[in-house]
Amino acid sequence: MTSESQNIEFKVSWRDEYLKWICGFANGNGGKLCIGIDDKGKVTGVDNHKKLLEDLPNKFRDILGVYAEVNLQEEMDNYYLEIIVPRYDVPISVRGKYYVRTGSTLQEITGLALNEFILRRTGKTWDDIPEQRASLSDIDESSIKQFL
Structure with missing residues (x-):
């Protein structure tokens, strides 16, 4: 078996917190x-591999709205599950929270980093988003004239 890395994580048993x-x-x-x-x-x-093969997909x-391959593997009469994401x-997101794997750690994305992440993943930039509180009176005519 290989070792853990940026793209590989090992767990002894399944817990729903691993949805993160x-x-x-x-x-x-x-x-x-x-x-x-x-x-x-x-x-x-893992003893409950048959149940997990049904439940995890x-x-x-x-919960996540994703498809991940769940494969049963065997080594020396021990079964384990390989989940390929x-x-x-x-x-x-998991229940409204966003996570990303970076290096060999799991990080929750929050604040400005979350805004940037969502914009980048949806193919937008900050200037694509309309400002709902803005009105025509917010436009500075002298700035427009100077720009022109």
């Missing part, structure tokens, strides 16, 4: 989450 990792990979460059492998890359196995679809060009 799926989100982070989808918002990053894609990646692989392996369930049933410890941090050292040793296959420990549905969770990814229903593609990069998405639209912003993906």
